Amino acid sequence: MSQAKVPVKVDGRELTLSNLDKVLYPEVGFTKAEVIDYYTRIAPILLPHLEGRPLTVKRYPNGVEGTSFFEKNAPEHTPAWVRRVRLPVPGSTKNRETIDFALVEDLPALVYYANLAALELHVPQWRVSAEGEALPPDTLVFDLDPGPPATIVECCEVALMLRAVLEDDGLTARPKTSGSKGMQLYTGWDGREEASAYAKRVAQRLAKEHPEQVLSVMTRKLRPGKVFIDWSQNNPAKTTVAPYSLRARAHPTVSAPLLWKEVEGCANPEDLVFTTSDVLARADEHGDLFTRA
Secondary structure, rough: OOOOEEEEEEOOEEEEEEEOOOEEEEOOEEEHHHHHHHHHHHHHHHHHHHOOOOOEEOOOOOOOOOOOOEOOOOOOOOOOOOOEEEEEEEOOOOOOOOOEEOOOOHEEEEEEEEOEEEEEEEEOOOOEOOOOOOOOOOOEEEEEEEEOOOHHHHHHHHHHHHHHHHHHOOOOOOEEEEEOOOOEEEEEEEOOOOOHHHHHHHHHHHHHHHHOOEEEOOOHHHOOOOOOEEHHHHHOOEEEOOOOOOOOOOEEEOOOHHHHHHHOOOOOOOHOOEEEHHHHHHHHHHHOOOHHH
């Protein structure tokens, strides 16, 4: 058994890690120590995708089979050296006018959250300025959600359709798995119009052109066998799982950036399932795939 609390120094910051031997993924015996190790090793290519983006985490203090909760407000015990921004949250379900969001921009802050069993890291499609003010969206995302029996294989087919439409509009698409059952397609956004309106129009176009494969509305009775293009993720109030974030599945899968040749060649859902060890090996071989897809 490991010590209950272990003082460490991470890039000059003092932290206390706890319960490192706690198993967070029971099916494979993956511990909190291994979660922290993964986030530490992937940090060089993960952190640029978190920089400037207010963080929402999903915490699993008793592992993926236990109770979980989303957390937007930085915990009271958050170290003073973790950057925070106070932002308005109109329509908050907890009747709060503002939230103090954390910004995870360095390794100590990432380790701090990993130690809280914040397995999943979710961020919006916009950043904040140096003064902490929300900036216009710099990213557009399409969340591809398959309705069984459709799988990520069908999502890849739709992703290729989306890529072609975006290319026609002068936009370069980047694919990644969700780390769960679907995938996302990202592109840089130049603010040519309201992001959600553009994404909705593209999704509706593909649903009209490919009605047997694509949906642009979240209607459950229509979902079986089709891929729902969730364009609403571009609402400024919404977040999407970050590239390289863990997911709370039975195994420690990751929202993994892909090469387009992997999307084009996907024949089985298992082809695009990547765990922490897979992603670390891919990072060693390719670097940040999300910048070179």
